[in-house]
Amino acid sequence: MVAHVHRPIRKVAICAPATPLRRKYADAVAELAASEFPDLELAFHEQCFEQEGHFAGSDEVRLAALLECADDPEVDAVWFAKGGYGSNRIAAKFIGQAGQEAKDKAFIGYSDCGTLLGALYRARIGHPVHAPMPVDIKRDGGDDAVRRVLVWMSGDDGGLEPALSGRPRVAFNLYTLAMLVGTQFMPALEGHEVIIEEVGEYEYAIDRLMFHLIEHLRGIAGIRLGEVTAIPENDRPFGSDAEEIVRYWCQRYGIAYLGRAAIGHTSANRIVPFGLEA
Amino acid sequence: MVAHVHRPIRKVAICAPATPLRRKYADAVAELAASEFPDLELAFHEQCFEQEGHFAGSDEVRLAALLECADDPEVDAVWFAKGGYGSNRIAAKFIGQAGQEAKDKAFIGYSDCGTLLGALYRARIGHPVHAPMPVDIKRDGGDDAVRRVLVWMSGDDGGLEPALSGRPRVAFNLYTLAMLVGTQFMPALEGHEVIIEEVGEYEYAIDRLMFHLIEHLRGIAGIRLGEVTAIPENDRPFGSDAEEIVRYWCQRYGIAYLGRAAIGHTSANRIVPFGLEA
Secondary structure: OOOOOOOOOOEEEEEOOOOOOOHHHHHHHHHHHHHHOOOOEEEEOHHHHOOEOOEOOOHHHHHHHHHHHHOOOOOOEEEEOOOOOOOHHHHHHHHHHOOHHHOOOEEEEOHHHHHHHHHHHHHOOOEEEEOOOHHHHHOOOHHHHHHHHHHHHOOOOOOEOOOOOOOOEEEEEHHHHHHHOOOOOOOOOOOOEEEEEEEOOOHHHHHHHHHHHHHHOOOOOEEEEEEEEOOOOOOOOOOOOHHHHHHHHHHHOOOOEEEEOOOOOOOOOOEEEOEOOO | OOOOOOOOOOEEEEEOOOOOOOHHHHHHHHHHHHHHOOOOEEEEOHHHHOOEOOEOOOHHHHHHHHHHHHOOOOOOEEEEOOOOOOOHHHHHHHHHHOOHHHOOOEEEEOHHHHHHHHHHHHHOOOEEEEOOOHHHHHOOOHHHHHHHHHHHHOOOOOOEOOOOOOOOEEEEEHHHHHHHOOOOOOOOOOOOEEEEEEEOOOHHHHHHHHHHHHHHOOOOOEEEEEEEEOOOOOOOOOOOOHHHHHHHHHHHOOOOEEEEOOOOOOOOOOEEEOEOOO
């Protein structure tokens, strides 16, 4: 599927399908955008700041905000404010209820929101794009992460993942993708480069997630590994590092290991439009 | 599939398909068995005490020990010493290479070793039994956990999960089962009661695992929830507890929630022979 995002993007609606964003981070992103990208309008939905238990509002509240952003004819792109966990809970109703206005928008985010990117890609709604989110402004170098997205929105491809080839590709958090495989939201990935990254998981858990993922992947072009950060210290060394683990499972299942990529839970996180975009 | 384990069990071979057992725990189990169950012979394979990185020896070493135990014509049951992580890595070769002598043995354990129980159940090799393992001797009340298994081996059903009905059933650690679904090792569970338990996972992670699990389960008789222990404290309350989470997903997918069960990562962990055994 080759279908290009129309850029420059002029108006961006921001909502939080998983967990809430702190208002100070929204303010910092808005300020950066206003001073450097005066032609771009960022609209933070108030739902970004709601909280109900773990989530940025109840399932109903998050779904309503997401649909409002996706169905707004004035909006060119929907930017997910933050991951965390929870977008899977509203994915089915979102895909079922999104209207015609959603069909040509870019949907931008990563981490837990990869569930929505995957579901949109499967449903062929809009243009899913793995990229930094407003919450990334809080990182060291977070201004650069956010700026990378705004620059891309303006039409410049400088922030794209450098390893993109002529093949279609997707990019996911490993755990998120492992929870997506085999579900009603999992897109067909035959012929795709699958780029994965992880944060905050033990190496044995990475090994276990790779086992599950690779049992489910069929006919892909290969796997590329982004950053694997904040690995907790276990009571004993696992015996191989994240790249060796990914190589092991690729080799065992006859899947090409394609090397590293520059995506991950860091401020260096690059942009990966799904499919053959870009 | 109704096929009964031949009890009393006379000789038990013990190996560690995942992580190593400390020798002092093996000694304590051996001592308890010798003093209270003189007719029962427990044979701890030396591989139980090997260590290579995370694992109780390399994949090759663990596989060889498991096959040796399973294929020994003198042995009535194979008891997994400990979970941890890693039995999935040797499951395919084990299932492919296990011989005729494995067909009528009981295979006993839980947690990570649920991967093997599931794979055996799918392949219709032996009698998979969810039950405490030798490592459980280290718990408060661990003697009772181990004794429960030895009593069951002697032919007494007093240690069975009390909620067992007339329907076939399986019992798994939730994370282990979530990694098993959709793989070459996943048994068909139509008509089964699926009993799950969890340890050491955040509530949001339990919610995520339930999403994944329930997307994969079709035609089961229902889900029963065992103990959910050692939930880490998150930066904010999730908003519902483990039982509410399981009820939520069951209700959402039209699966019967059957109530609680007495399995889990505690010394109260009960015995659940897979299928219609018992």
